[in-house]
Amino acid sequence: EIGIRDYQTSHRTVQLPGLINIAAFVPGLVTRDSDDLQRVTRASVAAGFSMIRVMPVGKDGSISDVKSLKVAQQNGKRGPYCDFNLSITATSDNAHQISHTAGEVGSLFIPFNHLSDNISKVAAVEAHFDAWPTHKPIITDARTTDLASILLLASLHSRRIHVTAVTTKDDIKLIALSKAKGLKVTCDVSVYALYLSQDDYPGCSLLPTAEDQAALWENLGVIDVFSVGSLPYQLSHFLGKPADATVGISEAVPLLLTSVAEGKLTVDDVRLRLHDNPRDIFELHDQVGAGVEIEVGREYTLKPETWSPFGGRSLKASVQRVTFQDQVVCLDGAVLQVPPRGADMSTHGALPPTSATVS
Amino acid sequence: EIGIRDYQTSHRTVQLPGLINIAAFVPGLVTRDSDDLQRVTRASVAAGFSMIRVMPVGKDGSISDVKSLKVAQQNGKRGPYCDFNLSITATSDNAHQISHTAGEVGSLFIPFNHLSDNISKVAAVEAHFDAWPTHKPIITDARTTDLASILLLASLHSRRIHVTAVTTKDDIKLIALSKAKGLKVTCDVSVYALYLSQDDYPGCSLLPTAEDQAALWENLGVIDVFSVGSLPYQLSHFLGKPADATVGISEAVPLLLTSVAEGKLTVDDVRLRLHDNPRDIFELHDQVGAGVEIEVGREYTLKPETWSPFGGRSLKASVQRVTFQDQVVCLDGAVLQVPPRGADMSTHGALPPTSATVS
Numbered sequence: 001e002i003g004i005r006d007y008q009t010s011h012r013t014v015q016l017p018g019l020i021n022i023a024a025f026v027p028g029l030v031t032r033d034s035d036d037l038q039r040v041t042r043a044s045v046a047a048g049f050s051m052i053r054v055m056p057v058g059k060d061g062s063i064s065d066v067k068s069l070k071v072a073q074q075n076g077k078r079g080p081y082c083d084f085n086l087s088i089t090a091t092s093d094n095a096h097q098i099s100h101t102a103g104e105v106g107s108l109f110i111p112f113n114h115l116s117d118n119i120s121k122v123a124a125v126e127a128h129f130d131a132w133p134t135h136k137p138i139i140t141d142a143r144t145t146d147l148a149s150i151l152l153l154a155s156l157h158s159r160r161i162h163v164t165a166v167t168t169k170d171d172i173k174l175i176a177l178s179k180a181k182g183l184k185v186t187c188d189v190s191v192y193a194l195y196l197s198q199d200d201y202p203g204c205s206l207l208p209t210a211e212d213q214a215a216l217w218e219n220l221g222v223i224d225v226f227s228v229g230s231l232p233y234q235l236s237h238f239l240g241k242p243a244d245a246t247v248g249i250s251e252a253v254p255l256l257l258t259s260v261a262e263g264k265l266t267v268d269d270v271r272l273r274l275h276d277n278p279r280d281i282f283e284l285h286d287q288v289g290a291g292v293e294i295e296v297g298r299e300y301t302l303k304p305e306t307w308s309p310f311g312g313r314s315l316k317a318s319v320q321r322v323t324f325q326d327q328v329v330c331l332d333g334a335v336l337q338v339p340p341r342g343a344d345m346s347t348h349g350a351l352p353p354t355s356a357t358v359s
Numbered sequence: 360e361i362g363i364r365d366y367q368t369s370h371r372t373v374q375l376p377g378l379i380n381i382a383a384f385v386p387g388l389v390t391r392d393s394d395d396l397q398r399v400t401r402a403s404v405a406a407g408f409s410m411i412r413v414m415p416v417g418k419d420g421s422i423s424d425v426k427s428l429k430v431a432q433q434n435g436k437r438g439p440y441c442d443f444n445l446s447i448t449a450t451s452d453n454a455h456q457i458s459h460t461a462g463e464v465g466s467l468f469i470p471f472n473h474l475s476d477n478i479s480k481v482a483a484v485e486a487h488f489d490a491w492p493t494h495k496p497i498i499t500d501a502r503t504t505d506l507a508s509i510l511l512l513a514s515l516h517s518r519r520i521h522v523t524a525v526t527t528k529d530d531i532k533l534i535a536l537s538k539a540k541g542l543k544v545t546c547d548v549s550v551y552a553l554y555l556s557q558d559d560y561p562g563c564s565l566l567p568t569a570e571d572q573a574a575l576w577e578n579l580g581v582i583d584v585f586s587v588g589s590l591p592y593q594l595s596h597f598l599g600k601p602a603d604a605t606v607g608i609s610e611a612v613p614l615l616l617t618s619v620a621e622g623k624l625t626v627d628d629v630r631l632r633l634h635d636n637p638r639d640i641f642e643l644h645d646q647v648g649a650g651v652e653i654e655v656g657r658e659y660t661l662k663p664e665t666w667s668p669f670g671g672r673s674l675k676a677s678v679q680r681v682t683f684q685d686q687v688v689c690l691d692g693a694v695l696q697v698p699p700r701g702a703d704m705s706t707h708g709a710l711p712p713t714s715a716t717v718s
């Protein structure tokens with residue numbers, strides 16, 4: 001009888017709408033003639049993501065003014081395989097500049113922990129809050145006291161704010177507390193941070209400690225969104241592995257749906273955090289004709305073509321079919337020979353909403 | 360005619376109620392058998408302060424548990440010349456301990472910039488907010504992002520918070536913004552910070568820059584209280600001068616009333632910040648029978664007995680008579696031969712107010 005139950009291990013097919021990665025890292029984003037953006041969109045659509053929000057921070061620079069925005073926009077014309085939007089990075093002194101780009105980007109990113117020119121002065125952040133249109137999203141990667149600072153400013157200005165890539169118990173608790181007290185704050189956690197900890201890579205402060213990771217899982221209700229983020233790329237770099245622009249994208253959905261197979265998450269938990277909430281929080285267009293079919297329950301060993309920390313790990317879910325604009329673009333993990341049909345959606349929602357309905 | 364006007368330079372006598380120093384630094388506070396507290400009360404009453412709130416941080420330790428509180432209480436029994444109250448310092452792990460002392464102290468001090476064991480984790484501060492009785496004051500010396508953190512926590516918990524010894528433009532602006540948005544925050548500025556800057560002592564980061572100082576004066580309406588604070592003692596130490604426990608006390612009122620003589624402040628500005636606001640913010644007992652007479656308008660050169668950065672400076676106000684418990688205790692700067700009659704008022708207001716009236 002045990003044998004029969006093993007044999008019958010329930011395979012099932014889960015249908016999800018086209019998924020959204022709200023934090024896609026593109027190393028060559030502002031590098032002239034880079035095809036990283038195209039490659040990331042291709043890997044994304046193959047992994048079930050029909051829309052990605054590109055982080056405005058690349059390996060060699062960030063989108064922080066009209067000039068760098070132009071370079072990224074140009075790179076976005078090389079035939080993207082899924083829809084995307086661009087954002088702009090706040091720097092210590094570009095509060096005025098960014099107000100000119102608001103119509104051309106999806107959001108403002110206020111970085112505290114990314115590469116060059118992190119913002120640290122409350123005054124500088126305050127200037128950005130005042131310069132950025134009130135209806136457009138603001139995202140930050142602030143931590144600990146920086147996080148508290150920016151939450152205070154958001155509170156004082158009655159602004160919504162999204163905290164990206166939360167990794168610690170303290171931060172998720174501060175966000176939980178802020179939500180409980182009525183602050184309009186949302187957050188995401190990188191998929192890698194849910195499945196890798198410093199127990200796996202001792203001394204790697206990019207990852208949560210095992211205790212922090214446990215706190216993230218315990219506070220699932222506080223986590224609005226799951227993202228890919230820059231963590232996979234940074235981890236590759238930290239470990240001295242060849243850091244491919246597409247690292248971390250293909251495992252995201254299989255990892256999360258494996259947790260569904262194991263009863264740690266429900267399909268609704270995932271749909272909410274990879275589609276509904278991202279769409280609502282960032283006021284994204286709804287992608288009619290986009291969808292993903294995932295087989296859940298059949299166990300296999302991950303053997304990725306390029307390096308992944310999950311190579312060799314046993315998974316129980318795989319993306320079988322991806323539809324984009326009513327066309328099947330991916331079958332059993334392979335991207336079909338179809339022309340790239342993604343678009344730069346950065347200007348969607350550029351104008352303040354004319355009614356209270358969410359578009 | 361010019362001669363006559365010079366001759367007639369208006370001398371006048373200003374009457375003020377017994378003044379309050381909300382931040383008195385006592386070096387030997389938790390040093391067994393120290394007479395620093397007595398000496399500070401004596402210098403205070405001579406300077407017009409009939410009530411002092413003793414900072415819970417001394418030179419060799421702080422009041423942070425029942426044991427250190429007992430030592431300070433014992434030192435407080437050596438015949439204080441004015442009323443005083445004690446407070447307790449938050450440390451990284453004494454949130455529970457302090458809840459046991461709440462009935463015996465005037466307030467909780469959350470230090471970010473004082474000596475040992477500064478608190479930096481939002482979580483630790485959060486624990487103190489939860490452990491400390493809601494009706495009792497909380498004071499902090501937090502700066503920049505730490506200040507923003509604690510203002511956020513105060514906002515989330517709907518708690519009043521007092522920020523002590525503000526010195527920078529950024530901080531006073533953040534407090535101004537917070538007040539404007541309805542946060543229950545109050546603040547004080549050290550008298551030394553109003554009259555000394557880094558232009559006087561280059562490289563001394565204890566003092567505001569000239570620009571910061573100008574911002575403090577411009578934001579006078581945001582400053583609820585003037586204090587003596589630990590700045591005079593720290594400055595002495597920084598300059599390698601003999602740091603007397605009483606440094607900075609005697610100049611406070613003459614400096615402020617000199618600004619009155621020069622038209623930079625009004626008498627009401629001073630009364631509000633050295634009596635009314637301190638009393639209301641910290642729910643202090645009203646001292647009937649305490650008062651100060653100050654001669655304003657006669658110019659003289661300050662020649663202090665112990666070192667002061669204001670030695671040799673031209674002032675236009677002096678404390679002439681101090682009354683305490685309806686008895687004259689000080690005439691023309693000299694303390695009269697009277698028995699010390701101050702009291703430890705720490706338990707005043709220990710119980711939650713029974714009505715909405717301010718006592």
Ligand SMILES: [Zn+2]
Pocket residue numbers: 096100
């Ligand atoms: Zn302009």
Ligand SMILES: [Zn+2]
Pocket residue numbers: 126129130157
């Ligand atoms: Zn503002």
Ligand SMILES: [Zn+2]
Pocket residue numbers: 017018275279286287288
């Ligand atoms: Zn959709």
Ligand SMILES: [Zn+2]
Pocket residue numbers: 283284285348349358359
């Ligand atoms: Zn829309």
Ligand SMILES: [Zn+2]
Pocket residue numbers: 455459
């Ligand atoms: Zn206890």
Ligand SMILES: [Zn+2]
Pocket residue numbers: 485488489516
């Ligand atoms: Zn709390």
Ligand SMILES: [Zn+2]
Pocket residue numbers: 376377634638645646647
């Ligand atoms: Zn009074």
Ligand SMILES: [Zn+2]
Pocket residue numbers: 642643644707708718
């Ligand atoms: Zn009272």
